[in-house]
Amino acid sequence: MKITTMKILSLASAAALAMLLSGGSASASSATGTFAVRGLGSEKCQTFNTAISAKSPAVQNHASWIMGYASAYNRATPKIFDAYPLPAGSGLVSLVAAICAANPNIALEAATAQLFATIAPLSLAADTPLVSFGSGAKTLSVRESSVRQLEQALTDRGLFKGKVSGKSSPQLIEAIQAFQKSQGMPVTGLPDMQTLVRAVLKK
Structure with a gap:
């Protein structure tokens, strides 16, 4: 199947x-x-x-x-x-x-x-630095290359207006939250696996 x-x-x-x-x-x-x-x-x-x-x-x-x-x-x-x-x-x-x-x-x-x-x-072609998102108990570390991939996907969707840098930023967090809300997902602002899959793989 x-x-x-x-x-x-x-x-x-x-x-x-x-x-x-x-x-x-x-x-x-x-x-x-x-x-x-x-x-x-x-x-x-x-x-x-x-x-x-x-x-x-x-x-x-x-x-x-x-x-x-x-x-x-x-x-x-x-x-x-x-x-x-x-x-x-x-x-x-x-x-x-x-x-x-x-x-x-x-x-x-x-x-x-x-x-x-x-x-x-x-999948990741190389080891890149970890980028931290969130604060307190709700934190998540994602590799820089994955952040870039998400930034580009959100840019293509018209949600992210910043520079694709692979870094955490208020603009990126707001774009993630807007995307999560549009998908009916929990609005966390974290680039978790569900967010990556929906943003990058679901066209």
Whole structure:
């Protein structure tokens, strides 16, 4: 089953994922396109779903597998520093969980690969400095290259009038808030994963 950007957005909203959300799956496959899946990635998503519903400690094992997949993906994929644009990885696990919730019969590896394929345009080609947004308990760090990408997307939408600099600014925060309001999202002014996906991938 092909998971579209809009499908991920709807799933994420339904699951109330506060920390929302290359091309294709990892390329280490045979000439026929097949490859061996090791560990928990070979299990059906239903196993992950059940562990989440039961609040089982096994969820941490699945999360560790997903994060390991992400690290291996970054190492094996040319011209990729990080396929997931936010430094914190908890949102990545939540997004895979959202896909699994809708597709209990596919493998955990397949759900993870589908997510990476969908968010490929948000991947980072190089390590850039972290930019902090927010204050107090509501703070978020985003890499400068991702901030630039968001600034350009908001500029294209006529919401951001400033210079594309990759820096936090009152103008950018106001533009993010205006965009979030237009999308019916919580208005935080933070460039979280849901905001990046909606602004950059949803045309």
